[in-house]
Amino acid sequence: MSSATDIISLKGVGAALALKLERLGIHTIQDLLFHLPLRYQDRTRILPIGSLRPGDECVIQGEIRASDIVMGKRRSLLCRIQDGTGTLTLRFFHFSAAQKQQLSTGKAIRCFGEVRPGPSGLEMVHPEYRASTSDDLTPVEEALTPVYPMTEGLQQNRVRSLITQALMWLETGHLPELLPESLRQRWKLPDLRDALLYLHAPPVDADQHLLLEGRHPAQRRLAFEELLAHHLTLMKLRHRVQESGAPRLPYHGQLCTPFLEQLPFSLTQAQERVSREVTADLNKAIPMLRLVQGDVGSGKTVVAALAALQAVENGFQAAVMAPTEILAEQHYINFTQWMEPLGVKIAWLAGKVKGKQRLAQLASIADGSAQIVVGTHALFQDEVRFYNLGLAVIDEQHRFGVHQRLSLREKGRDGQKTPHQLIMTATPIPRTLTMSAYADLDCSIIDELPPGRTPxxxxxxxxxxxxxxxxxxxxxxxxxxxxxxxxxxxxxxxxxxxxxxxxxxxxxxxxxxxxxxxxxxxxxxxxxxxxxxxxxxxxxxxxxxxxxxxxxxxxxxxxxxxxxxxxxxxxxxxxxxxxxxxxxxxxxxxxxxxxxxxxxxxxxxxxxxxxxxTDGFKIAEKDLELRGPGEVLGTRQTGMMQFRIADLQRDGDLLERVRQVAAQLEQQPDLIEAVTRRWLGQGEEYGHV
CATH class of the missing domain: 3.40.50.300 (P-loop containing nucleotide triphosphate hydrolases)
Structure with missing residues (x-):
């Protein structure tokens, strides 16, 4: 058996159970091992009844002193148990005649449940129990008892027994340790096998508070490898996009200089800095992959216009794409006002452009007479053929999917050269998300508003x-x-x-x-x-x-x-x-x-x-904290962000380390492949278009 062995090979797993496990994302033995507990119960010691407090979840043991059926609003079976330190009531609303017999006066009983206040003192409602005619009850557990995430029709005991089988396999089988020992020692990361054994059966003295917060070294070890897998996948994606090369678009200034002179305002220092970064990228023969973040009104569109003009100066087309017709039309109006005095031809393509007008626009894009094309996701459609697309500007990229962004490669000349990509967003993205969800992109921030804007x-x-x-x-x-x-x-x-x-x-x-x-x-x-x-x-x-x-x-x-x-x-x-x-x-x-x-x-x-x-980045950090990464990035992007163990808010401090390790592993393609396959499977790489 290997870690990729289907769950159905485990004892007691038939088609019906496999279907339920599938709902939890469990398909293989490895998935089962990575299905970590939400919390733990302490069944390792028996607490005296006299020491109990409401809310305690614990094991108690005593003798049944009374067992009666009580007729109230609901018929219930009440058992009074004593252990010499105090008395507790067990309450059962659902019970059979056999259970009533089992819980008769004089029997020794051991229970596990949550202690609650009741009408006549503390009680447990429907506890787990074992009753016997003698005090000779089975020993208590040796490790903390895990409580796993569940789905309808599954019981904790069933999942625990399956994970016990998987752990036995882990003890004897071979789940490869993919992180090099030197790396694990440097960052004090436990061995994968030891981390999994610990998390599924923590010892009695384990720090439950640390485990509950997800900050135990064993949990951090797994989160680190998962974050690394996501990061490596995005790095692979970046390399794949860049390996085909891009047209070099050096800065000449024939159009950019008169454009800046005709503007009724001067660029802010932040706009100038980001424009220089974009210009340097366009001058390279590898595709630019740059994310420009700027708060509402910071002037991202002017930066995009300069980049588009740099492409046009070099005889290439630029496409400007927005997620809604309202935003696309806003860009079209701005670009037309700015570019027409410079003699630059603008085309407009959106869902509402139909009939002869649409055909005319498509023809001008195909023959190159349209130098800048503004539109919605309609620009992705097969019928849109560019003459020589050199730059794609994508606004509010999180509204599109990463696959759509990648499909732009096919829009480059003869499908050989990938157009440069400038991605803009007015939704400030917290640093932790930028370092994970957008790890394939270089990032620029316009962190200054133009003068005269009123708060x-x-x-x-x-x-x-x-x-x-x-x-x-x-x-x-x-x-x-x-x-x-x-x-x-x-x-x-x-x-x-x-x-x-x-x-x-x-x-x-x-x-x-x-x-x-x-x-x-x-x-x-x-x-x-x-x-x-x-x-x-x-x-x-x-x-x-x-x-x-x-x-x-x-x-x-x-x-x-x-x-x-x-x-x-x-x-x-x-x-x-x-x-x-x-x-x-x-x-x-x-x-x-x-x-x-x-x-x-x-x-x-x-x-x-x-x-x-009104600071967009402070707001974005709080948004991430309150809603989680999938929501912040937008639903179309959430496929990228579904972590099994890692949590970007909690584990954000690991990302810098992850980036360093990813750079060290760059020359080890087999290891990269193994790590990404372990965590993302074969079908989930975002690199495949």
């Missing part, structure tokens, strides 16, 4: 004060400013108690008859949405009622008030993105978070963070 004041208020909020909107609009009213659902849903956008719009029309009000939500046709947005931009509307479709890509400097209903329903990064829609002009701006009471503890924490800071 947004954030107010947290209960929806019981809705009237005051509506008056605030009325006052702002009467002064000539514009406002957003954001709802988190489109249709009425009593269960979620969220005000629907359509209902909110009708209500606000009644209460604010003097204002011009528009509505935008995700189920409207693209053209309808675009028309309403255009009316808002051109100040033909005072108030825009919207769902979170306006999260990115809406730039209306005159809008200075935003109301967000039920903000407790959204993640912090999403709230931060929404808030970034105001504060784009020179007028003081407000964001009102109107929550529905009562708030959960997490809801209170979230809103407090929003009120206290």
């Amino acid at each position: 947004v004041s954030t107010v947290v208020i209960a929806d019981s004060r809705r009237d005051q909020v509506i008056e605030r909107v009325r006052a702002a609009c009467n002064e000539g400013r514009q406002a957003y009213w954001v709802c988190t659902l489109i249709e009425e849903s009593e269960a979620l108690q969220c005000q629907a956008a359509e209902v909110a719009e009708a209500t606000l029309r009644e209460l604010l008859p003097e204002l011009r009000i528009g509505l935008v939500h995700g189920r409207m046709k693209a053209q309808e949405k675009a028309d309403v947005m255009q009316c808002f931009k051109s100040a033909e509307l005072d108030l825009l009622v919207a769902t979170t479709v306006i999260e990115v890509g809406v730039d209306v400097p005159n809008a200075s008030v935003m109301i967000i209903e039920n903000p407790e329903r959204l993640g912090l990064s999403q709230l931060h993105q929404l808030r970034g829609r105001v504060g784009r002009g020179s007028v003081e701006s407000f964001c009102v978070l109107m929550y529905h009471a009562p708030l959960s503890k997490q809801g209170r924490e979230r809103l407090a963070v929003m009120r206290e800071t």
